[in-house]
Amino acid sequence: MQTIEHVIEQATDFLEQGQAKKAVEVLSRVQPQHENNDELIVLLAEALSENHQSRKALQLLETRAKSDQVGGELILALGDEYYAQDQLQAARDSYQRLVSDDEFGAEALVRLGLLSFSEQDYAAAERLFLQALEADGRCVAALNSLGDLCLEQNENAAAKAWYLKAIEADNEDVEAAGNLAELLYEEGQFPEAEHYARQALEQDQTYAPAWLTLGYLHLDQDQEREAARCFETFLRWEQSPAASDIIIEVKAVLGALRD
Incomplete structure (x- = not known):
């Protein structure tokens, strides 16, 4: 019999291969026996969403979020699903639940900043991204988001600096390297763009x-x-x-x- 760890690993592989339907199948078989496993539920919700079953994904997350012992990872995923379905106030409420959390507070602040960014409230977005950095000085999501914010306002030099800080914080961060590559390409710096x-x-x-x-x-x-x-x-x-x-x-x- 497969362990739950093996099932999660198998489903993750399916998702990375673009086979969301198979991920849904393997996770759905074991989910009733692991209703309190946030990692499994978050992964199943992601697979459902990618398999064009967004309503079911949201229902799954909402049901688990009512538990007294729900983890921060699931609350973030719930907010993300609300965001994806344009339920912005519900997304904001979900993220707000975590802003004082030691482990997930910085990520929640970044998500709140992204909401403000999407609403073109750039001042609020910047304030929230900087708050996230105060909570976690190596929060790569905040560093990348500040780069994106600068790029949106045609501040390319500042954007480049933030992306480089993100790479310095985590040289394996894909988004920072990809963002920097795109920016350098737009500036005509082809060798550097290809490198990143x-x-x-x-x-x-x-x-x-x-x-x-x-x-x-x-x-x-x-x-x-x-x-x-x-x-x-x-x-x-x-x-x-x-x-x-x-x-x-x-x-x-x-x-x-x-x-």
């Missing part, structure tokens, strides 16, 4: 934004075969509905390369 894109992929071969940056780097240098390979890999791993516009654009570029 490949650094991101060393940590996670499925990180689609880095493949996209590499694709455009090769395209701009007339390396069409390499560009096509990178774009194809990007399309393999990028499944988010939020990326629909860039997916259409990349498919059009690929079509032109094949003609």
